Amino acid sequence: MKTAALLGLPEGMEVDQIQITETGLVVKVLSTRPQSCCPLCLQPSSHIHSYYHRTLKDAPCAGRQLELRLCVRKFLCRNPDCSRKVFTERIADLAEPWARMTSRLREQITSIGLATCGKGGVRLADRLGIETSRNTTLRRIMDIPNEARASVVYLGIDDFAFRRGYRFGTILVDLESHRPIDLLPDRQAETAAAWMRDNPEIQVVSRDRSSTYASAASQAVPHAIQVADRFHLCKNLTEATQLLLSRCQAEIAAASHTEEPTHSESGKPVIGISEWRAPEPAHVEKARLQRRAGRKARYEKLVQRHEQGLSTKEIACQLDLSQRTERRWLASGTFPEAKKRRKKHSDFDLFAPYVLKRWQEGERNGMELWREIAAQGYTGSERTVYRHLETLKQANVQTSLDPNRLHKFTANTAVWLFVRDKKSLDEVEQEDLATFCQASPTLKRTYDLVADFLRMVRKREGYRLDTWLEQVATSDLPELQSFAAGVEKDKEAVKAGLTWAINNAQVEGQVTKLKLIKRTMYGRAGFALLRQRVLHAV
Numbered sequence: 001m002k003t004a005a006l007l008g009l010p011e012g013m014e015v016d017q018i019q020i021t022e023t024g025l026v027v028k029v030l031s032t033r034p035q036s037c038c039p040l041c042l043q044p045s046s047h048i049h050s051y052y053h054r055t056l057k058d059a060p061c062a063g064r065q066l067e068l069r070l071c072v073r074k075f076l077c078r079n080p081d082c083s084r085k086v087f088t089e090r091i092a093d094l095a096e097p098w099a100r101m102t103s104r105l106r107e108q109i110t111s112i113g114l115a116t117c118g119k120g121g122v123r124l125a126d127r128l129g130i131e132t133s134r135n136t137t138l139r140r141i142m143d144i145p146n147e148a149r150a151s152v153v154y155l156g157i158d159d160f161a162f163r164r165g166y167r168f169g170t171i172l173v174d175l176e177s178h179r180p181i182d183l184l185p186d187r188q189a190e191t192a193a194a195w196m197r198d199n200p201e202i203q204v205v206s207r208d209r210s211s212t213y214a215s216a217a218s219q220a221v222p223h224a225i226q227v228a229d230r231f232h233l234c235k236n237l238t239e240a241t242q243l244l245l246s247r248c249q250a251e252i253a254a255a256s257h258t259e260e261p262t263h264s265e266s267g268k269p270v271i272g273i274s275e276w277r278a279p280e281p282a283h284v285e286k287a288r289l290q291r292r293a294g295r296k297a298r299y300e301k302l303v304q305r306h307e308q309g310l311s312t313k314e315i316a317c318q319l320d321l322s323q324r325t326e327r328r329w330l331a332s333g334t335f336p337e338a339k340k341r342r343k344k345h346s347d348f349d350l351f352a353p354y355v356l357k358r359w360q361e362g363e364r365n366g367m368e369l370w371r372e373i374a375a376q377g378y379t380g381s382e383r384t385v386y387r388h389l390e391t392l393k394q395a396n397v398q399t400s401l402d403p404n405r406l407h408k409f410t411a412n413t414a415v416w417l418f419v420r421d422k423k424s425l426d427e428v429e430q431e432d433l434a435t436f437c438q439a440s441p442t443l444k445r446t447y448d449l450v451a452d453f454l455r456m457v458r459k460r461e462g463y464r465l466d467t468w469l470e471q472v473a474t475s476d477l478p479e480l481q482s483f484a485a486g487v488e489k490d491k492e493a494v495k496a497g498l499t500w501a502i503n504n505a506q507v508e509g510q511v512t513k514l515k516l517i518k519r520t521m522y523g524r525a526g527f528a529l530l531r532q533r534v535l536h537a538v
């Protein structure tokens with residue numbers, strides 16, 4: 001009785017005997033239910049006609065294969081109106097009438113198949129003590145019924161490659177339940193439209209920027225709102241920016257070749273615009289000079305003791321210096337000045353070229369300059385502007401650049417400075433970006449427009465799209481204009497994409513999952529099998 005419960009056998013099934021064989025366990029089971037129902041007339045009967053044996057493979061027990069040898073009965077149907085005279089005892093909760101394995105083993109094989117498929121599945125099953133074949137595993141997957149699914153209101157649609165660059169299919173995702181709901185064998189507008197026509201309850205279609213799914217949705221569910229995916233929008237903008245950058249690189253290269261003198265005629269030091277910073281506050285300067293004086297005193301003592309003939313080790317000990325520093329100082333021959341601190345990025349940098357231009361035009365009013373750049377988006381204080389102007393009085397700032405700074409970039413790598421959120425750039429990257437903008441006025445204008453578009457994307461400010469498009473139209477940036485022309489063609493969907501929270505990110509996620517499944521099938525995925533595995537993936 002207890003063993004039967006342990007093995008999870010249905011009520012009325014008793015374990016008669018357990019044998020341990022080379023391959024596993026063989027459990028003999030007797031049915032002791034007093035009666036059984038006729039499958040035809042559903043009348044119970046307790047008149048046993050005969051006994052027979054049935055063998056079922058069962059889910060493994062403690063890592064051993066398990067075989068159930070059932071002794072079940074045939075009953076006589078005593079209902080005079082029933083055409084069935086003899087029927088076999090039903091054990092539906094354990095196995096289907098003609099099955100050779102228990103339902104629970106079948107479910108396990110199905111799960112293994114969905115997770116691994118084919119030969120890999122057979123090997124995994126073997127490890128788990130389940131004997132099966134590749135065909136059985138595949139048949140189990142194909143046998144899973146596709147129940148009628150709930151209606152889909154928010155549909156995400158995208159394509160995927162069966163073979164990269166050759167053959168494509170379409171994946172449809174319910175954006176509410178986050179589940180893939182169907183796969184289509186191609187990416188034709190007609191196929192997608194036919195599918196959508198069967199689902200007229202669709203209210204929103206989130207899609208990529210291609211015209212295929214756009215026209216499918218317009219044909220089949222014209223009432224639905226189409227949402228252009230933000231990811232694809234940003235990708236297209238990035239591509240346009242990259243083209244623009246490669247055009248501007250010649251411009252930058254020319255600018256960076258001008259040699260810069262270190263002192264101008266007026267005797268003031270000359271600094272590059274990327275090194276333009278506000279003067280140190282008095283207390284910082286004082287502390288720096290104190291540190292310098294301390295270092296200088298130690299340096300002088302070091303030289304003195306060295307001349308007296310003391311050993312390196314003795315001197316190091318007396319002056320509390322490392323021997324390495326001592327050797328370095330002696331080798332240099334003169335007092336080594338501390339390295340200049342690298343300039344820290346400031347919000348002012350992006351506006352530096354503008355302020356410098358106005359200064360050279362003769363504008364000396366700090367408040368006015370602050371007002372002008374604040375109108376362009378500068379968020380710093382007027383005090384910072386005043387302090388930068390202070391430097392201008394003491395040095396000549398030149399717009400020429402550190403010629404080596406931008407050499408490491410290709411259009412391909414530089415584009416990321418332009419399209420990433422500025423807050424995610426580290427200090428060096430922010431300086432690089434500022435240098436690009438200072439090197440080329442075209443790039444500064446580009447950056448402003450690109451950053452503005454991305455702000456619109458991040459903050460869902462679709463209502464600003466028209467203004468943005470107008471600004472691009474009047475700019476002299478053909479690459480951005482051609483991006484804008486594409487947006488114009490699909491404007492309503494783009495505006496929806498920039499306004500609604502909905503997007504295709506999770507569809508992309510499902511495509512990634514699909515690729516993973518496809519890969520475990522070694523590229524031989526038939527469409528039907530792939531569809532089953534994707535729709536029923538665990």
Ligand SMILES: [Zn+2]
Pocket residue numbers: 038039040041042043077078079082083084
């Ligand atoms: Zn009957």
